[in-house]
Amino acid sequence: MAVVAIIGVMGAIAMATLSRSGDAENAGAYARSIEFAMMNARSQSISDGFVRRLKCNLVTTRGSCAVEKASVSGTNLTNANWPPTAGTQEQIIWSGSHATLWNVIPSLDYNANNAGAQATTTKYLYFRPDATISDTMPPAAPTYTTGVTFYVSDVNGTNVSNQYKIYVYGLTGMPRLVNNW
Numbered sequence: 001m002a003v004v005a006i007i008g009v010m011g012a013i014a015m016a017t018l019s020r021s022g023d024a025e026n027a028g029a030y031a032r033s034i035e036f037a038m039m040n041a042r043s044q045s046i047s048d049g050f051v052r053r054l055k056c057n058l059v060t061t062r063g064s065c066a067v068e069k070a071s072v073s074g075t076n077l078t079n080a081n082w083p084p085t086a087g088t089q090e091q092i093i094w095s096g097s098h099a100t101l102w103n104v105i106p107s108l109d110y111n112a113n114n115a116g117a118q119a120t121t122t123k124y125l126y127f128r129p130d131a132t133i134s135d136t137m138p139p140a141a142p143t144y145t146t147g148v149t150f151y152v153s154d155v156n157g158t159n160v161s162n163q164y165k166i167y168v169y170g171l172t173g174m175p176r177l178v179n180n181w
Contacts, residue, residue: 026098031152031164031177033093034065034101038127038168038175040091041067045127049073051139052090052127053082056101058119061155063101067091075128077138099162102151106135108167113181115151131173145170151181 034054041052050073056065070077071086083089095101104123105114125148126134132142147170154162163181168174 026096027100027152027154027162027164028179030093030095030099030101031150031166034150034152035166035175035177037065037067037091037093038125038166038173041127042131042173042175044069044090045129046131049129051075051077051129053139054125054127056104056123056125056150058101058103058121058123060100060118060120061095061097063095065093065101073129075138075140079137098154100153100155100157102153102157105149105151107149108147108169109149109165110167114149115153115157115181118157125168127173131171133168133170133173142170153181 038054041054044050045052051070053068053070054065055068057063067090068083069088069090071081079085081087100118103115103119104125107114124135124137126139128134128139128142133148134142135148148168150166150168152164152166157163160180165178165181167176167178169176
């Protein structure tokens, strides 16, 4: 009986440890997926002259980011040039059950944590053919000379080992992932 009890306790400890590691894996995988989607959107936009936008739904559970392509080339666009009216959705990234896009801040937060409270809105980031980024419609001019910071975490946002920042540099549109807030 003692052996069975010890194995049961060890199994419970292992399950608790593994369930927490799933949080870290999901948050890290979600952050990397968003970063790769940004790199792809940037390179495709430069390549074919069509603006791409990253449309992120910031919600507490099951959020997503989608890469969308405008229906016409150039930067003189309207809301009618984007899905669902026109344009195409090229990719969608779901957050999973243990990760969330916590917030998007219009600055590069190198040495600061400006994540704030969890946002529950839709955020847009436009990748222009000249490699700059914008958050306005139409994306006729770059609006960020410094950049944007995306905060990704587990759903609670409290475990520092599950927190990631994605910096997107304003004048180059290049994303960079770091592993803490």
